[in-house]
Amino acid sequence: MSSETNFNISSLGANTFSSPINLSKTTGDKIFNFVEEHDRILADVSLESFNTCIENKTSPACLEKAGPREKLFFDSKKTTAAIVSCGGLCPGINNVIRGLVMALHYFYGVKRILGVQYGYEGLIPENGHEFIDLVPDKVKDIHEFGGTILGSSRGAQSVEKMVDSLVKNKIDLLFTIGGDGTLKGANAIGDEIEKRGLDISIIGIPKTIDNDIDLIDKSFGFETSFDVASPIIRDAHNEATGAFNGISIVKLMGRDSGFIAASTAIAMPVVNFVFVPEMDFQLEGENGFLEALKKRLNQKRHAVIVVAEGAGQHLFGEDSKTYTDASGNIIHQDIGLLLKHRIKAYFDAEDMKCTIKYIDPSYIIRSAPANANDSLFCNRLAYHAVHGAMAGKTKFVVGRLNNKFVYLPILKVVNKRKKINMEGEFWFSVLQSTGQPFTM
Numbered sequence: 463m464s465s466e467t468n469f470n471i472s473s474l475g476a477n478t479f480s481s482p483i484n485l486s487k488t489t490g491d492k493i494f495n496f497v498e499e500h501d502r503i504l505a506d507v508s509l510e511s512f513n514t515c516i517e518n519k520t521s522p523a524c525l526e527k528a529g530p531r532e533k534l535f536f537d538s539k540k541t542t543a544a545i546v547s548c549g550g551l552c553p554g555i556n557n558v559i560r561g562l563v564m565a566l567h568y569f570y571g572v573k574r575i576l577g578v579q580y581g582y583e584g585l586i587p588e589n590g591h592e593f594i595d596l597v598p599d600k601v602k603d604i605h606e607f608g609g610t611i612l613g614s615s616r617g618a619q620s621v622e623k624m625v626d627s628l629v630k631n632k633i634d635l636l637f638t639i640g641g642d643g644t645l646k647g648a649n650a651i652g653d654e655i656e657k658r659g660l661d662i663s664i665i666g667i668p669k670t671i672d673n674d675i676d677l678i679d680k681s682f683g684f685e686t687s688f689d690v691a692s693p694i695i696r697d698a699h700n701e702a703t704g705a706f707n708g709i710s711i712v713k714l715m716g717r718d719s720g721f722i723a724a725s726t727a728i729a730m731p732v733v734n735f736v737f738v739p740e741m742d743f744q745l746e747g748e749n750g751f752l753e754a755l756k757k758r759l760n761q762k763r764h765a766v767i768v769v770a771e772g773a774g775q776h777l778f779g780e781d782s783k784t785y786t787d788a789s790g791n792i793i794h795q796d797i798g799l800l801l802k803h804r805i806k807a808y809f810d811a812e813d814m815k816c817t818i819k820y821i822d823p824s825y826i827i828r829s830a831p832a833n834a835n836d837s838l839f840c841n842r843l844a845y846h847a848v849h850g851a852m853a854g855k856t857k858f859v860v861g862r863l864n865n866k867f868v869y870l871p872i873l874k875v876v877n878k879r880k881k882i883n884m885e886g887e888f889w890f891s892v893l894q895s896t897g898q899p900f901t902m
């Protein structure tokens with residue numbers, strides 16, 4: 463940022479709370495200077511020391527605690543904010559949008575807040591998606607609905623054109639709500655802004671139902687996903703017990719990480735087998751899954767199987783064609799259907815009667831409204847995102863880490879995906895709950 467003007471929030475008169483908040487009490491006396499902060503996090507802290515810092519739960523000195531700052535970089539009277547949501551849907555996006563608008567409007571008095579429609583596409587004028595004016599009245603009830611009132615999209619857009627659009631529309635803050643693709647995009651926009659020497663802040667609010675964003679404790683919407691999946695598993699169990707050798711297969715989302723499938727299995731402990739992308743398993747052979755399933759049916763006469771969409775892709779063979787979406791993400795083949803067919807063929811060959819039901823509730827789960835805990839979480843994320851933005855920070859994400867809300871450089875969380883540790887105690891809890899063999 464070129465200018466070093468610091469606005470003191472109490473002198474802005476922007477606070478509409480009836481009793482003014484004593485910011486120095488809530489923040490301590492630390493005053494952040496935009497340029498120094500930016501350089502310190504992105505240049506001076508190596509990934510290695512950053513990671514050590516994260517592992518050090520007692521005093522993570524290099525992690526910057528989120529929250530209001532005593533001095534602000536942006537003058538709220540002249541500030542324009544924009545919000546964009548990209549990638550797949552996820553419970554809680556509307557809560558985040560609502561939280562951002564409310565915090566910007568009521569806490570800081572930012573009156574010009576623009577909603578960008580249909581993801582990054584909406585920042586390219588040729589696409590013809592108009593901005594929406596976001597005011598408290600417009601967003602006050604949107605937490606009741608799943609999805610995103612702004613719409614979303616996948617697919618590459620010109621970073622230069624997006625920055626041109628930010629400049630043309632006098633946007634000072636861009637809040638991006640999305641997964642690792644969106645965050646990489648946000649960082650690229652931030653780089654272009656830096657190259658041009660502009661005073662625009664780019665903020666990321668990590669969104670993915672898969673919970674695969676690295677470092678942070680959890681992403682919003684994840685908890686709702688297994689909350690919504692749990693009664694579906696209960697019903698799948700009813701289907702399985704309703705037939706002799708009844709088998710229910712439920713496919714849940716999880717492109718690269720199986721957190722939804724694994725967490726659902728623990729939350730609704732009627733699941734007998736879980737398959738996640740992180741695991742290797744065989745269908746055939748003495749120690750393979752089909753033998754284990756036969757054993758289970760002979761003992762209990764029913765079985766419930768939960769499979770993450772990215773699991774078992776090796777079973778399709780190396781020659782099988784892979785498809786990608788508009789953003790280049792792999793679209794996995796239908797593992798639920800493959801399991802159904804292979805199980806049926808196996809038991810036919812064994813001359814063993816069975817009834818198989820295959821249930822795929824993926825999109826129903828993803829488009830649900832946030833549960834209470836996620837609603838609370840989304841609100842907190844939005845609140846902290848606004849404070850970091852108004853203090854002049856850029857190219858950062860807000861997230862909860864070791865139970866504290868912190869600001870992290872975008873680049874640190876998109877380095878790799880978070881995955882289930884197959885040697886870790888979380889996975890052992892899954893094995894304990896399902897009773898499935900350690901290896902198959």
Ligand SMILES: Nc1ncnc2c1ncn2[C@@H]1O[C@H](COP(=O)(O)OP(=O)(O)OP(=O)(O)O)[C@@H](O)[C@H]1O
Binds near residue numbers: 640
């Ligand atoms: N390196 C990048 N530079 C610029 N834009 C990017 C980059 N990577 C991804 N994007 C853009 O970010 C947007 C969202 O990406 P993507 O479709 O992969 O979803 P996502 O944010 O990863 O969410 P989900 O977890 O639902 O997949 C797309 O418009 C995509 O083109």
Ligand SMILES: O=P(O)(O)OC[C@H]1O[C@](O)(CO)[C@@H](O)[C@@H]1O
Binds near residue numbers: 549551
């Ligand atoms: O079909 P869509 O909307 O492209 O999204 C599917 C993908 O979205 C995700 O939920 C990530 O947001 C993945 O688990 C899944 O592969």
